[in-house]
Amino acid sequence: MERMESMEPISACYTTSYPEIQPDSGYGSRETPENQAKTPPAPAYNEELEHKTILVGDSGVGKTSLLVQFDQGKFISGSFSATVGIGLTNKVVTVDDTKVKLQIWDTAGQERFRSVTHAYYRDAHALLLLYDITSKSSFDNIRAWLTEIHEYAQSDVVIMLLGNKADMSSERAIRRDEGERLAREYSVPFMETSAKTGVNVELAFTAIAKELKQRAIQQPNEAKFQIHQYIEARKEKSGCCSYF
Ligand SMILES: Nc1nc2c(ncn2[C@@H]2O[C@H](COP(=O)(O)OP(=O)(O)OP(=O)(O)O)[C@@H](O)[C@H]2O)c(=O)[nH]1
16 A cells, blocks of 8 residues: 555545335325336445545554555564555455445544544545554544544444554553443444454455445435444454453
8 A cells, every 4th residue: 555645635426326116106196017016126336436444543443454464464573654645545345246435545644644534534424443452542532533523523433442552562551441441432433453463454444345335325214224234244263262
């Protein structure tokens, strides 16, 4: 992933149209072969849609590493070089045989770039909010991040909380149940990830893509996609100890 500086927020738009229900469409009337044919088809997902997804969280929690692991399937260890400004990676995720385009913005966690990243929140469709399980301060700052998100992002933005560096269990400072409790408090889905081993990395982005796709084709009376259940059924919880 290329780290680049860019100040210009870009927007994605939803163009999926819902079929209009005509008064004579057959709803509420007796089923006949003739009016069956008039039943509107389920709205098709527009694969050209681009969903703006943003990685946020304190500096050093692993935002860039998570994205590199998702995009390239690798982890670059060694010296840490902080993101300057904001970087963009385009990624296509296949969900139920449908291609969902994610436009993933990797923001700089450092305070001095905050005014740049705020500008990107406004038209974000999804936010992945990370803390580092070995850093209490990064966890404590999650509330401030959520306040900021509620201030600058749209009210229906999809938010997911991720406790990253789950491979570093010997240095763990935040128990998994603490992350779970915080996520419950804010009604957001949660999982622990490791950009190093890849644990739950693909799942985090796939769940977001699935949620965004479902929202784009959601019919008013249709049951909503349950992202919490989707994640709970699939996330990996590393072996042993109650500490993970
Ligand atoms: N062991 C381990 N190290 C990680 C993991 N994720 C990131 N790191 C390391 O943590 C350091 C910071 O990672 P980055 O991905 O650059 O962090 P960032 O959140 O993008 O930081 P900023 O760009 O400053 O906002 C690097 O040295 C990474 O190698 C992980 O899951 N496990």
